[in-house]
Amino acid sequence: MTGILDTVNQRTQLVGQNRLELLLFRLMGRQRYGINVFKVKEVLQCPKLTAMPNLHPMVIGVAHIRGQTISVIDLSMAIGGRPTPDPANCFVVISEFNRTTQGFLVASVERIVNMHWESILPPPEGAGKGNYLTAVTNIDNELVEIIDVEKILAEIAPVDEAMSDKLAEEIAEAEKESEQEIVRRILIADDSTVARKQVQRAIESVGFEAVAVKDGKEAYNKLLEMAADGGVFKHISLVISDIEMPEMDGYTLTAEIRRHPDLKDLHVILHTSLSGVFNQAMVERVGANEFIAKFNPDELGAAVKAAVSKNKKSNK
Known part of the structure; x- marks a missing residue:
C-alpha cells in the first residue's frame, strides 16, 4: 500500500465542494466498503499485535506504530461478521475519529475514488436499525457500504452524554x-x-x-x-x-x-x-x-x- 495516501494533504481542496474521496477496502467476503480519506492517517501491512488483558472482544490487540500505542479493531467482527483469520496477511487502516486514533483490521485495500456527496445515499429503508451503515454508493456497478464507525466506537468505549x-x-x-x-x-x-x-x-x-x-x-x-x-x-x-x-x-x-x-x-x-x-x-x-x-x-x-x-x- 506504499504511496496510496501520499497525496492526501493535496485533497483538502475537495472540502467545501460537496465532494469526498473514499478509500475502498474489503473484509471477509466480496462486499466492498469505503471510508473517507480525511479520516485515514495511514494504511499498512498488519504489524505485530500484542494481546493485553481486559480488551474488548473486538480489539484483537495493540500495535506500536511511530511511537504511539494503537488499538486494532477487527472490523469484520465489529459489524457482526466472522473474525478475520491470519491478521499478519491483512492490512490495518489507521484512522482518527472523535479525538482518538485506532486501527481497523481489513482483509484488503483497493484504491481511492473521488465522489460527489450527492452520489452517497442513505442506507436502504429495509436495512433495519441494527445495521452498521451510514450510507451506500455505487462504484463500478457494485454497491459500496460506508460503515458507521461512530457506532462501533460507542459500543467499544461508551461516552458520557450528559452536560454538567x-x-x-x-x-x-x-x-x-x-x-x-x-x-x-x-x-x-x-x-x-x-x-x-x-x-x-x-x-x-x-x-x-x-x-x-x-x-x-x-x-x-x-x-x-x-x-x-x-x-x-x-x-x-x-x-x-x-x-x-x-x-x-x-x-x-x-x-x-x-x-x-x-x-x-x-x-x-x-x-x-x-x-x-x-x-x-x-x-x-x-x-x-x-x-x-x-x-x-x-x-x-x-x-x-x-x-x-x-x-x-x-x-x-
Whole structure:
C-alpha cells in the first residue's frame, strides 16, 4: 500500500465542494466498503499485535506504530461478521475519529475514488436499525457500504452524554440575559444514528428539544419549511450539523444557509469526527459559527451557551 495516501494533504481542496474521496477496502467476503480519506492517517501491512488483558472482544490487540500505542479493531467482527483469520496477511487502516486514533483490521485495500456527496445515499429503508451503515454508493456497478464507525466506537468505549449541571445553569443564565426569547429547540443533522442520539441526549440534559434529521439535504429542506411557516426562529434557535453526510455535507449546508435571506442569521455549529487544521479554515470560508470535534458534551454545551449569549443584553 506504499504511496496510496501520499497525496492526501493535496485533497483538502475537495472540502467545501460537496465532494469526498473514499478509500475502498474489503473484509471477509466480496462486499466492498469505503471510508473517507480525511479520516485515514495511514494504511499498512498488519504489524505485530500484542494481546493485553481486559480488551474488548473486538480489539484483537495493540500495535506500536511511530511511537504511539494503537488499538486494532477487527472490523469484520465489529459489524457482526466472522473474525478475520491470519491478521499478519491483512492490512490495518489507521484512522482518527472523535479525538482518538485506532486501527481497523481489513482483509484488503483497493484504491481511492473521488465522489460527489450527492452520489452517497442513505442506507436502504429495509436495512433495519441494527445495521452498521451510514450510507451506500455505487462504484463500478457494485454497491459500496460506508460503515458507521461512530457506532462501533460507542459500543467499544461508551461516552458520557450528559452536560454538567454547572453548564446547564450557565445556559439558563445566558438565556435570561438574552435580548430575544430563545426557542428551546435545536436542529441536529447527522448521518450516524448513534451520533444523533448522543447530541440529542446531551441537549435534552439541559432542557432543549431536538429536531433530528439524517443529512444536510433533509436539514436544508426542513429549514425552508420552518422559514415558510412563520420564520425559522419561531421553530429553532440554532443548528448543530455533522460535516460528512449523504447527499449534502455540512459545509455545503452551512454555505446554503448563509446564502438564503431567511436563514442567513442562524447560528451554525459544525460538530464532526473529522479533524485537522484545514477544517478551521473551512469554518470561516462557509460561515459556520463554531467547529467542535466529537464528542464532548460540555464543549458542545459551551457552544450552545455561546449561541444563546450572542444576543446578550448590554449593560446600561
